[in-house]
Amino acid sequence: MKKGFFIMVCLGISALLFGQEIDPTLTEAWEPVPPKVTPGIFPGSPPSDAIILFDGKDLSQWRKPLVGYGGSMAEVEEVAKKRAALKDYEEKDADWEIKDGALIVAPGKGHIETRKAFGDIQLHIEWLAPVDTGKTGQGYSNSGIFLMGQYEIQVLNNYENPTYSNGQAGAMYKQSIPLANACRPPGEWQYYDIIFMAPRFADDGSLIQPATVTAFHNGVLIQNHFELKGPCIYRGEPYYVPHPEKLPLILQDHDNRVRFRNIWVREL
Numbered sequence: 029m030k031k032g033f034f035i036m037v038c039l040g041i042s043a044l045l046f047g048q049e050i051d052p053t054l055t056e057a058w059e060p061v062p063p064k065v066t067p068g069i070f071p072g073s074p075p076s077d078a079i080i081l082f083d084g085k086d087l088s089q090w091r092k093p094l095v096g097y098g099g100s101m102a103e104v105e106e107v108a109k110k111r112a113a114l115k116d117y118e119e120k121d122a123d124w125e126i127k128d129g130a131l132i133v134a135p136g137k138g139h140i141e142t143r144k145a146f147g148d149i150q151l152h153i154e155w156l157a158p159v160d161t162g163k164t165g166q167g168y169s170n171s172g173i174f175l176m177g178q179y180e181i182q183v184l185n186n187y188e189n190p191t192y193s194n195g196q197a198g199a200m201y202k203q204s205i206p207l208a209n210a211c212r213p214p215g216e217w218q219y220y221d222i223i224f225m226a227p228r229f230a231d232d233g234s235l236i237q238p239a240t241v242t243a244f245h246n247g248v249l250i251q252n253h254f255e256l257k258g259p260c261i262y263r264g265e266p267y268y269v270p271h272p273e274k275l276p277l278i279l280q281d282h283d284n285r286v287r288f289r290n291i292w293v294r295e296l
Contacts, residue, residue, distance in 0.1 A: 056103075056158040072152060072219060074292040081142060081277075082291040084129030090122035090279075093141040097177050097278060099262040101269075104178070108269050118145065130156070130287040131279075133171060139281050141177060145274035147226040148296040151175075156287040157185035163284075165191045167215065171286040172201065174278035175224045176271070179239055180260035181251075181287060187211040198250040200241055201260040205249035217289070218246050225274065225296075233270035 051225040066076035076079060081089045098104035125132040129169045157169030163185075171183040180201040184191065186209055193199070198206030198220075212218045221244040228237040243251040258266030279288065 030168075032114065056211040072154070072290060074152070074290075075294065076240075078292040078294050079144070080292050082131050082288065084126070084131075084289055087124065087126065087131070087140070089111065089124045089143055090124075090140045091143050092120040092122060093139050093177070093278060094119075094257070095177075096139065097174055098259065100264050101261060101267060104261065105257050105271055109272060113270070117158070124281075130289045131291075132287045132288075133279075133281050133284060135281060135283040135285065137281060138153065139278050141276040141278045142253070143276070143277050145174070145272070146293060146295065149175075149222075149224050150217065150294040150296060151222040151277070152226065152290065152292050153222075153288060154217055154290045155183055156217050156289075157183075157187075157214045158285055159214045160185075162226070162282070164189060166195065166282075168282050169286050170280075170282040172280040172281065173220070173222075174260075175241070176226060176239075176275040177276070177278045178259040178271070179224070179256055180242070181220065181222065181243060182217060183280075185211065185214050187213045194223065198245045200251060200254060200256060202258055202262065203260055204241075204251060204254045204263060206245065207252065208245075208248050208250055210245040210248035212246060219290075220245055223296075228267075229267060229270040235268045235270075238268070 068074050094114060094117055095107050098107045123137050124134045124140055153173060160168060168189050169185040172180045173183060174180045182195060182197055182199045182201050184197045186197040193205040195203050195207065196209065197211050223242040225240045227235060227239040230236050239256040241251045241254050241256065258268045
């Protein structure tokens with residue numbers, strides 16, 4: 029038993045036996061002092077320590093993916109091999125459209141990823157599903173946010189547009205059904221606030237701790253510290269493949285002109 033704790037126990041027992049009050053300063057902690065962070069002026073505004081990924085002006089923080097992501101575990105493992113083999117490479121600029129301060133998916137031009145790699149983060153991202161008459165199900169404003177390029181939270185219009193529950197907006201794709209459907213109608217801006225904790229691997233590649241996600245959709249809790257089973261894949265059952273501590277964030281081109289704005293992260 030640590031000496032300080034033993035002394036506190038003894039003081040507590042003495043107080044009970046002799047009717048003395050315990051000094052409240054004994055339970056005060058003055059270290060460590062939390063760092064100062066200035067919050068944003070408005071809800072959703074980036075705080076002072078945020079990394080701005082898109083502010084409506086340019087795509088300087090984005091590029092075409094170096095290796096992409098996998099839709100099955102076989103593809104995930106292939107992507108991991110390609111990543112490990114990367115040495116010298118040429119970055120190609122992202123070529124999605126920017127209009128009226130929004131970043132618009134350019135169907136057919138492929139996904140985009142951040143130039144910077146991230147592990148544990150707080151992410152704020154706003155998105156809009158445009159009105160698209162005739163589209164239904166997974167075909168109505170489909171996109172996705174791939175944390176570390178592997179763990180996808182679905183972007184989709186699910187306002188009066190049903191689909192499979194673990195593939196609707198706010199789902200950790202094919203793994204975790206959102207706790208609520210907080211979708212706004214097409215044509216309206218909505219947002220995710222996400223806390224993502226990256227998985228931890230041992231030196232031999234074995235999993236020490238799974239990745240976890242807590243997420244809010246338009247202020248409504250939709251994922252509550254969910255433990256991911258591995259990458260969010262389209263086919264098959266997921267499992268973990270060891271990867272670096274930090275990887276880029278990917279936005280998906282799923283042939284729908286979904287819009288994004290006000291994207292920022294805080295490294296945790």
